[in-house]
Amino acid sequence: MTRPNQTRTTQTPTVQTLRELEARIRDLESTAVSTGQDLDSALTPLRAQLTRLRQQVSMTRWERVQLARIAGRPTALEYVERLTEDFVELHGDRAFGDDQALIGGPALWQGRRVMLLMQQKGRDTKDKIKRRFGSANPEGYRKAVRLMDLADKFGLPVVALIDTQGAYPGLEAEERGQGWAIAESIQRMSRLRVPAVCAVIGEGGSGGALAIGIGNRVLIMENAWYSVISPEGAASIIWKDSAKAPEAAEALKLTAPDLLELGIVEEVIAEPTGGAHLDVDAAAAALGEAVSRHLDELAGQSPEEWVSGRAERFRKLGAYRES
Amino acid sequence: MTRPNQTRTTQTPTVQTLRELEARIRDLESTAVSTGQDLDSALTPLRAQLTRLRQQVSMTRWERVQLARIAGRPTALEYVERLTEDFVELHGDRAFGDDQALIGGPALWQGRRVMLLMQQKGRDTKDKIKRRFGSANPEGYRKAVRLMDLADKFGLPVVALIDTQGAYPGLEAEERGQGWAIAESIQRMSRLRVPAVCAVIGEGGSGGALAIGIGNRVLIMENAWYSVISPEGAASIIWKDSAKAPEAAEALKLTAPDLLELGIVEEVIAEPTGGAHLDVDAAAAALGEAVSRHLDELAGQSPEEWVSGRAERFRKLGAYRES
Amino acid sequence: MALDKFFRRRRPQVNPPSEADTPDLWGKCPQCKENVYLRDLALNAYVCPNCGFHHRLGATKRAEVLLDGPIEIWSGRVHPVDALNFRDTESYPERLARAQAKTGRPDAILTGRGQIENLSVAAAIMDFEFSGGSMGSVVGEEIARAAERAGEEGLPLILVAASGGARMQESALSLMQMAKTTVALEALSKRGLPYISILTDPTTGGVTASFATIADVIVAEPGALIGFAGPRVIQQTIRQSLPDGFQRAEFLLEHGMVDMIVDRRQQRGELAKLLRLLHPASVGVAAPASVQSEQAP
Amino acid sequence: MALDKFFRRRRPQVNPPSEADTPDLWGKCPQCKENVYLRDLALNAYVCPNCGFHHRLGATKRAEVLLDGPIEIWSGRVHPVDALNFRDTESYPERLARAQAKTGRPDAILTGRGQIENLSVAAAIMDFEFSGGSMGSVVGEEIARAAERAGEEGLPLILVAASGGARMQESALSLMQMAKTTVALEALSKRGLPYISILTDPTTGGVTASFATIADVIVAEPGALIGFAGPRVIQQTIRQSLPDGFQRAEFLLEHGMVDMIVDRRQQRGELAKLLRLLHPASVGVAAPASVQSEQAP
Ligand SMILES: [Zn+2]
Numbered sequence A, B: 001m002t003r004p005n006q007t008r009t010t011q012t013p014t015v016q017t018l019r020e021l022e023a024r025i026r027d028l029e030s031t032a033v034s035t036g037q038d039l040d041s042a043l044t045p046l047r048a049q050l051t052r053l054r055q056q057v058s059m060t061r062w063e064r065v066q067l068a069r070i071a072g073r074p075t076a077l078e079y080v081e082r083l084t085e086d087f088v089e090l091h092g093d094r095a096f097g098d099d100q101a102l103i104g105g106p107a108l109w110q111g112r113r114v115m116l117l118m119q120q121k122g123r124d125t126k127d128k129i130k131r132r133f134g135s136a137n138p139e140g141y142r143k144a145v146r147l148m149d150l151a152d153k154f155g156l157p158v159v160a161l162i163d164t165q166g167a168y169p170g171l172e173a174e175e176r177g178q179g180w181a182i183a184e185s186i187q188r189m190s191r192l193r194v195p196a197v198c199a200v201i202g203e204g205g206s207g208g209a210l211a212i213g214i215g216n217r218v219l220i221m222e223n224a225w226y227s228v229i230s231p232e233g234a235a236s237i238i239w240k241d242s243a244k245a246p247e248a249a250e251a252l253k254l255t256a257p258d259l260l261e262l263g264i265v266e267e268v269i270a271e272p273t274g275g276a277h278l279d280v281d282a283a284a285a286a287l288g289e290a291v292s293r294h295l296d297e298l299a300g301q302s303p304e305e306w307v308s309g310r311a312e313r314f315r316k317l318g319a320y321r322e323s
Numbered sequence C, D: 001m002a003l004d005k006f007f008r009r010r011r012p013q014v015n016p017p018s019e020a021d022t023p024d025l026w027g028k029c030p031q032c033k034e035n036v037y038l039r040d041l042a043l044n045a046y047v048c049p050n051c052g053f054h055h056r057l058g059a060t061k062r063a064e065v066l067l068d069g070p071i072e073i074w075s076g077r078v079h080p081v082d083a084l085n086f087r088d089t090e091s092y093p094e095r096l097a098r099a100q101a102k103t104g105r106p107d108a109i110l111t112g113r114g115q116i117e118n119l120s121v122a123a124a125i126m127d128f129e130f131s132g133g134s135m136g137s138v139v140g141e142e143i144a145r146a147a148e149r150a151g152e153e154g155l156p157l158i159l160v161a162a163s164g165g166a167r168m169q170e171s172a173l174s175l176m177q178m179a180k181t182t183v184a185l186e187a188l189s190k191r192g193l194p195y196i197s198i199l200t201d202p203t204t205g206g207v208t209a210s211f212a213t214i215a216d217v218i219v220a221e222p223g224a225l226i227g228f229a230g231p232r233v234i235q236q237t238i239r240q241s242l243p244d245g246f247q248r249a250e251f252l253l254e255h256g257m258v259d260m261i262v263d264r265r266q267q268r269g270e271l272a273k274l275l276r277l278l279h280p281a282s283v284g285v286a287a288p289a290s291v292q293s294e295q296a297p
C-alpha cells in the first residue's frame, strides 16, 4: 500500500528564471561553437546554477504536458535508431491487420537481445496520420500479444517504449474489441516468462498506455506524463471545457516526479535541459543507460521470479486505508 | 506408414437389390405399426438377409456423397439435442465476430463433461444461410481455438462433430486469414492436454473439416465422406466440369469404408438402413455410443499421453515407399 | 424467495437516480414509459414486466437477485483515501462522503461468498450507485482480495461489472487497478477455477479493458451499454452519428465479444449450469456454517 | 557467388513453364515484357533487373539463392505411391513419372542443411516445378522429417513454400499431411528453435492452412499470390470481380498476415539478422565436415 506525501506546489515564476538561464547557456554554447571561443569559464558556474535551480523548481504540470508533446520531441523510433542495432520490425496480428501505431520486433538494445514494443506517433503529417498519432487499434494490442509470445519462446526480454495519448477511440476499434484487446495485452504481459522494462517516453494515456506497461520496472522520462485520462479529457468531464486542461493536469498529478512519489515508477530519467527535443542524442543516451541498467539488474532472475516480481509490483499499487 | 490394399470396386446392381430389400422391410414395419400385426416371423429373415447384403455390397461413392447431403440428414445440433444435456453454447472469437457455422460450448455427453465443437449446417433455409451451410469463416476457427483453451483449463475432453463442405471461400474470409485460422486451429487442437474424439457425421471437406479433426480417435458415420476436396471441386479441376463429380468421387476414395482402409479413421459408425435421416434417434444412439466408448477408453491416460497419442496418430498417416 | 423478502424489508426504486418524482408504489419504466407497480418490479428481478427493460441495480439488490440467499460479506474494511489531494468543483473527500452516505458502503464494490443453486461461489459486485461504479484503489483492492480468497477457498468467481470506468480522482493509481486486478485473477486461473463476468449497464472504460473482459465466460445483460471509449468521445473522433444499438450487448454478441446475453431472470440457472460443467467440484462445496447478511442502510 | 557458379553450370530459364519460345540467351519478363539477358537474371537471384518481378524458382535454384553454399541434402529417399489407384485423365503414376523426369526429384520437396551468412540452418524447399508444388504424403513426410531432424540437431528451420495446395491424387492422405507437418513442427517449438517460412508465388490451399502459416516469422516475396481458397472459387462464391492486388503479398501484409515482404536479394541478410536475434546459439553451430551438393539433373 502506497501513502504518498503531500505533493509539491507549483512555482511558475521560478520556472521563468530557469528558462531564462537555459536560454543564456544555449546562447553561450552556440557562440562557443560558431566562434570556436572557449567559454567554459563563463558556462561552468551557469551550468551549476542551472542544476541547482532545476532541483529546486517544478514546472507547472501543464508545462510538462506541453513539453511531452512539443514538436520535435523524439518519438520511439528516434530512440530505437540511436540505441539498437538489427531491429527487425514484425508486422500484423495474424487476424485482421497491421497497426502502425503500435509496432515492435526483436533488436539488439545496446548489445542486448530484446523484443521491442512501442507506440510510434509519427514524424511528419502523413506518417502521423498513418499511425493515428500513436493511438493504437485492437490490432496493435493483438500484435503486441503475438510479439510477447515470441519473446517468451525465444527468451527475449521485453523493452516497451510508451508514448500515446490513449487507445484510438474509433467506431471500428470498438467493433473489434478495443477493451478486450487491451485487457488481453495486460494479462499476456503479466505472464511473460522474461523480464520486462517499460519506459514512458512522452505521453502515457490511460489503458492504451498501460497495455504495454506491465514491466518488472517502469521508468519515465523527466518530461513525460502518465495518467488515467488526458488533462483535456478530465477537463471536459469535470468542467465541460477542455480549455481547463491546465487545471486538470494539476489535479491529476501526472508528471514524472508525481509518479515517482506515488510509487508508480521506479525511476525518472533525466532529460537534457529544456527537454529531450533539444538534444535527442543525450536523451537517448540517458534512456539507453537506464533501460540497460534495469535489464542487467533483472538478468540474473528466474522466469518464476520475473512473473512473480511483476505480479507483486502491481498487486501493491493503490492508496487506501484499512479499518 | 500406411500401405492400403487395393480398394473395392463398386457394385451398383447389388445396391439396387439392397434398396429394394430395405423398402420391403420398411413397408412391413409400417404395416406392423399401423395394423398392430406381429410380422416378426417375416421380418427376421429379411433383416438377416439385409445385414448380409450390406456387408457384401458397396454403394457407389457418389451415392454415399448424396446420402451425406440428403435433405433431412441430421445436423450436428440434432445429435446434440439427443445426446447431451446442459449444452451451453459459447459465442464469439473475442476479436471480430461470432461465426454460426462453427459452434460449440460445454455440455454433458451422455453424462460425461465435454467441450463440444461442431459445424452446424442449418435446418431451414434461413438458418442455412445464416450458417453458410456449415462453411465457417476465420472467426469460427478462432472461436474453436478459444473453446479449446477453455477445454484445457477445465479438463473437458473435446468432442468434435465434423460436417462441412469446407471453409467458406469468401473474399472477406481471405482478408481475415482463413488459412491462418485453420492452421492455428489444427495446431491448437494437436496441443490439447485433454482427450479429443472427432466424428465426421456428414461431410468432411478439406482443411475446413480437418481444423477440428485432430482427435485421439477419429470416427466416421457410415454414409459420411471425408476428402481433401469435394467431388465437384475435383471434377472441375480435372475435367473442367463439375458434373463429373460422380467420377471424381470414385477417384477420391472418400467414403467411410475407404477411410477405414486408409487408416484415417478408427471406426465406421453404422447408420440405420438407408441412412441416418431415416431414423435419427437410432443414428444418434450409434454415434453417442461410439463417442462415449472412445472417451471412456481414453479417460485413463495422462495429459502427456493425450498429446503424444494425437501426435503419433497423425505423424504416421500417409502413403509412400522408402528407397 | 430472496426478492420477495427484500421487498418487505425496503422500498424498492424503479430508477434510483431520479426517484424524486416517483410515487411510492408506482414507477415509470424509462423504456416503455408504462407505470409499473414496484412490487411487481422487485418480484421480477427489476426487469420491467411490460417491456423487459433491465433496470440498473445497486450492489445489494444485485446480490439478492444473483444469489440463493444472503451473501457472506468479505468487503468493507478497505476505505478510499485522497492520495492526490484531488480538487475540482468539489474535493474528492466530499464526493466520497456523499457516495458513502447514499450507499452505506465505503466504495463502489461488494464482495463475498454466496450460493447459486446451492453451488458456492465468490461474488464481486460493482455498485453503480456509488460514484457511477468508478474503479479506484478500493475497488481494485477488493476485487483482488476476492479473487485471491476465491482461489484459496477453491471457489469460482462471479463478477458483476457496472462502471463508468476508472476513477479520475485517483489518476494513475486508479489506472494501476487494471493491472492489479489482472495479476490477482491469476490466483483463480492457476487453480483452474472458473471466472465468469456479467456485464451490466453500463460497463465502460478501464473496467472493460481489464478484469471484466478476461473472464473465462462473459455474460451480458440485454441492452447493456458496453465499450471502452465512451460514445461521446467516439462521435468526436469520427464526426458522424453512431449506428443504432452501437456498444449495446446485442452489438457485442454479434461482434464476438461476449459469450451470451442472458435475461436477468435466467442468469442463476445459466450460471449454475455453467459452473457444474466447468467445475464439478463446486457441486460438493458446502455452505459456511454462519452467514452474515448485508444490512440495508 | 553461388548464382554465378550456378549460371556456369546450367542454362537458367526465365519462365520455365513456357520456355519453348524463349531464345537461349534472352528471355521476356512476364511482367514488364522486356527482354532480359538470362545471365543478368541469374546473377540477380532471378529478379527482373528491369522491373523487380520475382520469377518462380525450382527448389534447386531456390537453395542456391537462399544458402551460402551447397545444401547437404536430407530428402530423396521417400517416394510417392499410388495408394488410391487414382485415375482421371491419366493415372497418378504417369503424372508422377513425368514430374520426376522433369525435376530429377522423387517429389515436390527438397530438404537439407545449409548455411545462411555462416549460420547453420535446416531448409525445406517446396518445388513448384514438380506438379505445382502439390502437397502429398512425400512432401508431408519430408517436411516432418526435416523438422524433427532440425530439432535433434538444434537447427532453426527455414521453409520455402511454393504450392498450389494439397495433392488431389492422394485425397484424404494428402489432407492428413496438414496435421502431420503440424505435429512434427512441435519438435522445433519445444526446443525454442526458430521456424521461419518464406511464402513465394504461389502459396495456396492446404499449405497456407497448415505448416506455412504457423511459423514464428512469416516472410513473403513481393507480388506472391498467397491465400487459402483460389481466386476462381472465390469469384464463384461472391459473384463479382476481385479487387486489384487481392491475395498478393502486399495485401496480406496490410491485413496482418505476414511479418514482412522481403525482396529475394535481401532475404539472406534479413534471415541472418533474425536468426541471430531469435537464436544466438546458431551463431556458434559449425558447418558439417563433409557436404554433399545437389547435382543438377
Ligand atoms: Zn418497460
Ligand SMILES: [Zn+2]
Pocket: D029, D030, D031, D032, D033, D034, D048, D049, D050, D051, D052, D053
Ligand atoms: Zn521485368
